[in-house]
Amino acid sequence: MSTHDPQSIPETKILASRAGSVPSSPDLEPTSANPMHLFLSRLHGRWKYVVAVGLALSCTFGLTGYWIAPVKYQSSSVLVIEASLSPLVEETIETEDISQFSAFVQEKAQQVRDMQVMLTAFEDPTLAAFGEDRPGFRETIFENISVRTPRASSLVIVSLDDSDPRFAAASVNAVVDAYRKIFAPNPAVEHQARVSKVDSLIAASRSKMSQLKLALNEISSNVRYGHSDLVSTIEQNVEQIQSLTLSLEKIDERMREIREQHGTQARISAADEKRDLDPTELEPSASTKISPNFTDLVSVDPSLAGFDDDVIEGRINFEVTARRFGKTHPTYKRAKMNYESILANFDGRVEAAKTEWDRAQGNSATWGGLQEKRNSLTEQLEELIATNTSLEKVKIEAEDKTLSIQAEAKELAKLESRRLNLEREKTTVRDGRVRFPPTKAVPAFVPSSDKRIEAAAGGFVAGWGMAIGIFFLIGTMDQKTFGVMQLKSESSRLAVLGVLPDMDHATSDGSSISLASDCIHRVRGRIEARRAAEGGYTIMVSSPFQGDGKTTLAVSLGWSYAESGYRTLLIDADFIGRAMTHQFGRLKEPGLREVVRGGELGDEIVELGHPKLKFLSVGFDRRISAANLSPRLFAEVLAQVRDDYDIIIVDTGPLTASIEALPIASAVDGVILALRRGRSRVRISECRDDIRAVGAEYLGVILNYADRSDCERYGSTSRASEAVSESIGEVPHSRNPLLAELKADRD
Template identity: 30%
Template sequence: MIRDRLAGRWLMASVMGLTLGAICALVAWNMTPLLYKSSGLLIASSKRPIVVKMLQDDGTNAKSHESYLMTQVSLITSDDVISSAIDSEELEELQRSRGYYPLYTGIKSRLIALNPRGTELIEVIYQDEDPEAASMITNAIMNSYMEIHGNNKGMAISDTKKQIRDERQKIRTKINTLRRQQQDLVTNSNNVVSDVSGLISAKAEECATYNAMIEQINETLNRIESEQIRQGKEVTGDEIPDPTEQELMIFEPRINGLELDIEQQEIKLATLRSRLGDQHRIIRNLTSQIEATKLTLATVRVDAAERWKSGPVGKERSFRKQTEQKSKITEKLKSRRNEMRDLQDFQNEYDSLQRDIEANEIDGAVLDERLTSLEREESNIQEQVRIGQIATVPDSPDKDKRGPIAVGVFGASVVLVMGIFFLIGSVDQRTFAIRQLKMDHGQFHCLGVVPDTSKAAMEPEILNIGMNCVHKLRNRIESIRFRSTDRGYIMLISSPFQGDGKTTLVQLLGHSYASAGFKTCLVDSDFIGRSLSHSLNMLDKPGLKEVIKEGGIEERLVALERENLFLMPIGLDEMVSPEMMQVDVVEDLFAELRGKFDFVIIDTGPLSGSIESMPIASSVDGVILALRKGRSRIPLKRCVRDLHELNAPYLGVVLNYADKSDYRDITSVSKSIDQVIKEEATGIRKRNALTESLNMKTSRKRTQE
């Protein structure tokens, strides 16, 4: 698969891959820093007699000392030691040139402290691009460690513990004060609970309900004012609006029943009218009933509206009553909003106090943890640590990783470029070799190749090789052609693209069949390209177009110089178009050609773009497709699929302009007898000893006879 996808792209992919790989490797070489390692030693000894003496078998004291060493290792790389070292006079100039944060992150990532097993040594190691900076930082780290966690720290630990306890007491007092403020806030606000978010939500729902009621009242008042303005009257306050349809139906249930009766009667009327007609007695009676029901409904509506207005419900909807109700609801809405605002202020103040309490509790927990750490550290104050060896400036880098990194980047770049070209080859599947046409499980059925003869001036033998390829192609076609008839065999040669060399293949096969003794006719049916007629200088001759319009094949055939080879040019009549190449016309034409020739080879335009190719393909005895080297196989797949859908006898594909690697495996040229005799005379070639011995025995026997 890789060979297929990268076929024809190997050179470009290799050049680009090597170029990109070299560039990336050079960049990686220059960007990979050289690290110089500087190291110093701390000696951690113990004054405890039990440690100095022979250790007990259980190793308890040894484990205690090892734990102490591990603690010192972690303290050397701690943040406070690193920060103190950066702020020291030793690293003042380095901090100014590099910046505090880059210097801090660099030390944090490259600083190493370790305790070689079974020793009292602590090795402090630091790597840097600058050898002098490496030694300076290492010594600064050891000095800062000695200042912060050195031997004379017993009093410092006690003072620190006292300060932490005092600060912890202040935090407890502050937390108690904040909690009392919370309790006073709850007591003064008359709220039973501290979380009033539920009350706030309930107040918000009440406000939404009041707003909806005010909107409904405003709608009623606007309707009354509009009606009074329309009648040219002033609003006195006693006006009652007409009830809405929904209010009227709730007030008088008979309205809904009458409407349902009318709807059912109308459905029944529509059903019977389609069968009985408009003049039938039942239809007339049913129509009268519907009209009577509608009149009753109107009377009920008017009566219900009058009773609604004169009743208590209507009086409550008067302009004055609605205005008074709006004022009351507005006051309630204002009161609920004030209550909700007070609750929100209470909740915000309570939450603020709670956040302060939680922050102080976190600070107290940090102080408790620090106090515990100091108490553990206090138990080790009898241990002594001293600087055993200061760090020196290294003469050479510790490890030069530029080579392996550059090689890795080079390989990755080459693989990346090859991968990109592999993806390109997967999308754009071009054909550069015959093996690619044979990889598709027989879908294309490659018949053979035609060499690239553009180098014939430099390699004269390529012309003979090319004709041998064509003759072998003809023999293969003869062995697999589908329709074997007593009459002439008609073959179509087309291609997926323009310029695939189909016309050249038509001429070469025509010469091959003619030289084999078959009476052969070449037919140019490419109405657009007309390349066959052009290549044989027959554009000024009548031909296929005239046959389609007038008939008469004999007059349109042109005998070529090769014996048994004839041509039917495309013709001159511009009134004949490819749309006229219908199946019945093609069948009649082919019937006459079969009666006159052994083989007829048709040249059409590209199969996917020409109009005339499809009716011809469905009527011929065999179809061959030509594909130029370097062209995509995707259109070729479409052409093969179209031929199968037409039930056209597809024979296979021929690779045109093939390389030597393709036609070297398909054809060979035997040496002439003159060349063999010449090689034997010069000693380049020797006869077989076994055959010579047999020939000599045969000669002696004949002589004896």
């Protein structure tokens, strides 16, 4: 490998083998296809056709939409329901069958669409004039007639929308007139019906009141007390119930005391006799009495409460004297006699009170007597409760009848008042419940519905959408390439290396030549960033189709490498086209065919006006052709020149059409594809797969004859690039447009 100028060729940092994969650059291989990029890709290069067709279609569709859009004229008539009838401001007796006034208005609105009304309207003479021009006018009226009732309003609006304002007005008038004939009420008959209804309601109310009064009298006669005495009787019974309840509570308390005293005495007796207590001994017998307590005795002899205090005071005095004097002392003896006298007097009174209490209580103080008394009081209590319950029911029923009588009396007063009002309002009521408009519907001058602008706008948008859709479909089916964006938007990752301008129409000014030079130098720089850094690196330049400019690309790329200090060899291996050999005027000179046949390299390689750029033509020996060229033979040719050159560029025929392309691809290190602007990009993926299948590295695709906008993206017109362009030397007789322009610029 030769040493290059470090200022012209940067050191390569990416290494890869022939069969290995090469890291992809983010700006060359997008990870995914953006939907917007895909859309623009399909339309790229076709925008002028899109605009032309879009203008034609949008104007056509817009005008068509404007002329065919429906224009409707509305005529309407208004019916006023009870507009002058004051009783309808609030509910009255004769209108109580109308649950809501709005429902009544809705009922009248439905009558307008009644089939009988429609059939009558169809026979109107004013509509007969439209029968010849509009044979289906009946269906039009029936389907399009509109009857509306605004919310919280007494209006019924009858309207019709039609393209003919005269027909709309005539139809509305015919329907309203038909409704007037069929459903407009007779005011006199309606008034008399109201009076009759109120009279019948008055009679029914009076009859109901009589029945209620009879029922109330019957209720009062069925009880022992009058209706007015029921409340006081119930209250007295309640007091008795409360008294009986208290008595029962006292008896229960007495019986509990007898049970406790009897049980205590039985336990003491069993303990004194030192025997076990029989549970039956705890149950009191019928003769078991209760022993009175001190409170019971005080109730018999109230003076016992004072004697009890005297006993306590005498005991205290005796205890004090006993502590001060001896038992033989006269004072002690007097105190003792005094205390014993008080105690004996107290005990006597207690016994007398007990005797009196037993006499007063008699049989009621025994267990059996208390049980009998308790049962008697319980029966009285239950009887009183049952009596009060029955009286409460009678009371409630009587109150209901009384309230019903009062309500019916109010209703009767209301009916009688209404009957008088009907006589006073005779004239107002006879005006009728439905008031018809004084004037008929007239033809409208201004459309109620005009869709022409919307239809025109929709047609305009649809025209543009159809134009875009047509060319999007064309772009999808026929994927011609008009810009780099279309190659980058492909999800198959075509690895765009750069572009070359259309030199056939390039101007001779310095900026165009400099831009072309920058484009090819940038392509070379991208290749260097991807290929392995080794000498004798062989690049095959091919294309999917004939005429894609691969020969121009190969020569231009070779010149760029030579200018950068690389020892560069151009080989024309296109056995059919021989374009490169023809450009350099060596069709009759020995070349690749002779080297393959002879097996060794002679003086077939010539210089192309640059010390670093050499050329091996295709040769003229017809015994060596594309049919008998094998990868082994071409690899032997490359082996003879790899050590002498840094870069070897091989020009072949189209990859999908030539015989020699794949055998040569299997012998080279990397392959570049050229695609002419306007050609289909569908075959590029197929070519890439074939290249990888034979073990070569696919370096990328270059768009040839690209627009200036793409060239400016992949190149520049700086002074540095112009200086490189001016340094290009003499070139032999050549028909390559790019080299000819570079040569002219140098001169």
